[in-house]
């Protein structure tokens with residue numbers, strides 16, 4: 001009977017604990033212990049009910065419904081009994097249609113349908129269709145990886161790279177499209193060029209030939225989401241409701257949760273591992289690390305210096321998040337998800353989310369300004385004051401949205417090293433790290449958002465994959 005220890009109590013660590021207890025027979029796993037360094041579970045997922053009654057999200061606020069990873073999280077929500085708490089947003093809702101960018105101080109809608117792609121809309125000097133045709137004519141370049149910006153610039157032209165890909169890289173990865181990897185972050189686009197010589201040809205081929213047979217896709221919860229055309233979803237009382245439900249679930253299933261002592265070292269003890277956290281020690285037959293890779297690097301240094309070096313090579317971006325709430329509901333005149341600021345604009349701001357356009361709150365406007373990212377230190381220094389962050393956010397809303405009211409509630413937070421940066425070569429770094437683990441026969445799995453995707457869905461799916469691999473190691477057929 002194996003003893004399993006999960007490191008890190010973010011959504012990935014909680015999901016890993018849940019899957020160990022639901023996918024593996026209790027006859028095979030004697031105990032599961034989850035070790036979280038801080039005093040709360042959830043990692044970056046944090047929903048705060050402010051004294052004024054308004055709900056503020058510090059990190060993620062919506063989850064994608066599409067794809068296998070999206071379907072997997074929907075099934076998890078169903079299994080946790082959260083179906084009745086889901087707040088879904090279907091395609092066609094203004095926040096799914098209207099995503100804007102700010103160029104030369106003015107907001108512009110990004111094309112979101114075929115009809116808008118046929119028209120020339122500023123800041124583009126040509127209809128988007130012209131860029132799509134450029135892809136069909138562009139030469140195939142055989143390569144292992146390149147930056148998102150260079151790939152899109154080469155195949156679709158400079159305007160799509162500057163006004164679509166650059167801001168999207170800021171709005172999902174808080175990163176620099178000129179350094180982020182196309183192979184890791186837009187795997188299918190890279191593969192379409194390598195296999196079909198063109199992104200458009202590859203995408204058409206996929207539409208007509210590929211049908212995923214993943215079992216989660218046939219789950220009634222996923223079918224309902226498909227039928228109702230859900231684009232994204234969240235939960236009543238905020239995204240942290242998922243964390244609370246996972247916590248209840250794993251506690252009920254007997255998982256031993258230890259809070260408040262960061263893991264500092266893993267060391268080999270025969271075929272087992274010794275885990276040192278605070279002044280405590282525990283031994284395990286297998287460890288699933290759901291720590292950010294920089295933390296995994298520091299705790300694994302003892303097991304393999306090369307592994308630690310690889311994991312340390314993955315950089316992170318810091319984001320300042322300012323939530324602002326106003327006591328009236330009509331402050332945003334253009335309903336939208338929000339807007340992104342491309343890196344060519346002289347701005348400290350990455351983007352602004354119009355929270356109450358997606359999920360209204362009675363007589364309130366709630367907006368979130370995100371700042372810094374890849375550029376954090378050069379823009380703000382290492383420790384900007386709260387006043388500086390708040391005034392930057394308020395100035396942004398005044399100059400771009402014309403909001404001169406003073407917010408009735410606000411919250412500023414610097415989320416240090418919160419988003420891993422999948423730079424060119426990331427896929428190889430992760431594959432090499434996993435190869436080293438296999439070569440040294442280390443009973444360790446790497447999960448969480450540092451490796452196989454930065455979103456919540458990816459973090460959860462990576463935890464499930466780690467548990468499925470553990471089943472194989474233990475000789476269990478799932």
Ligand SMILES: Cc1cc2nc3c(=O)[nH]c(=O)nc-3n(C[C@H](O)[C@H](O)[C@H](O)COP(=O)(O)OP(=O)(O)OC[C@H]3O[C@@H](n4cnc5c(N)ncnc54)[C@H](O)[C@@H]3O)c2cc1C
Pocket residue numbers: 007008009010011012013035036037038040041042043044045058059060061062063064261262263264290291292295319321415418419447448449450454455456457459
């Ligand atoms: C501003 C922002 C907005 C985002 N928006 C979205 C969104 O809209 N949709 C979406 O899908 N995703 C979004 N994300 C990404 C999402 O937050 C992450 O994918 C997800 O939270 C990652 O979960 P995780 O468990 O892998 O890691 P984490 O949340 O980083 O959890 C890791 C845990 O490990 C703990 N830990 C660290 N070191 C140690 C140690 N030595 N010992 C023990 N414990 C330790 C930490 O305290 C933490 O609890 C956003 C992220 C940010 C920062």
Ligand SMILES: C=Cc1c2[nH]c(c1C)Cc1[nH]c(c(CCC(=O)O)c1C)Cc1[nH]c(c(C)c1CCC(=O)O)Cc1[nH]c(c(C)c1C=C)C2
Pocket residue numbers: 062063064099100168170171172173174232319337338339340350351352353370419453454455456457458
């Ligand atoms: C301005 C900064 C940021 C905004 N959101 C994030 C940052 C750094 C972080 C983030 N946002 C999303 C994800 C998850 C991606 C996934 O794999 O599911 C993360 C890590 C969701 C997201 N945000 C935008 C898009 C296009 C997506 C993908 C999923 C979806 O379609 O909803 C765009 C976007 N992000 C921000 C704004 C203001 C914005 C567009 C207007 C904020």
